[in-house]
């Protein structure tokens with residue numbers, strides 16, 4: 001079994017190959033597809049060059065299936081999806097919605113793994129976890 005990523009609302013799979021596909025909206029309300037890498041801590045972003053995203057801009061992430069917004073309950077600047085690993089164990093993934101900000105959190109119960117050089121930015125949102 002491979003690592004899979006799912007919408008927390010409709011549970012449809014968001015990943016295909018080495019891509020996690022999101023429908024997004026930038027701060028001017030323009031919509032575009034954003035593809036993120038399934039390896040946590042890899043911040044490669046693929047998008048159409050005509051879909052402009054400025055560094056520091058906050059994007060809205062939506063499920064391409066049910067169109068619900070993928071907002072984290074931990075912090076308004078974070079998006080949240082589900083991940084299941086090769087053993088079928090399910091985690092919450094939270095990541096920054098701010099373009100260029102590298103903050104990712106993998107949560108199961110009280111355990112949190114962190115990724116990205118900007119992860120310290122949201123430590124407050126995850127206090128109570130063991131690091």
Ligand SMILES: [Zn+2]
Pocket residue numbers: 007008009010011012063064065066067068
């Ligand atoms: Zn969905």
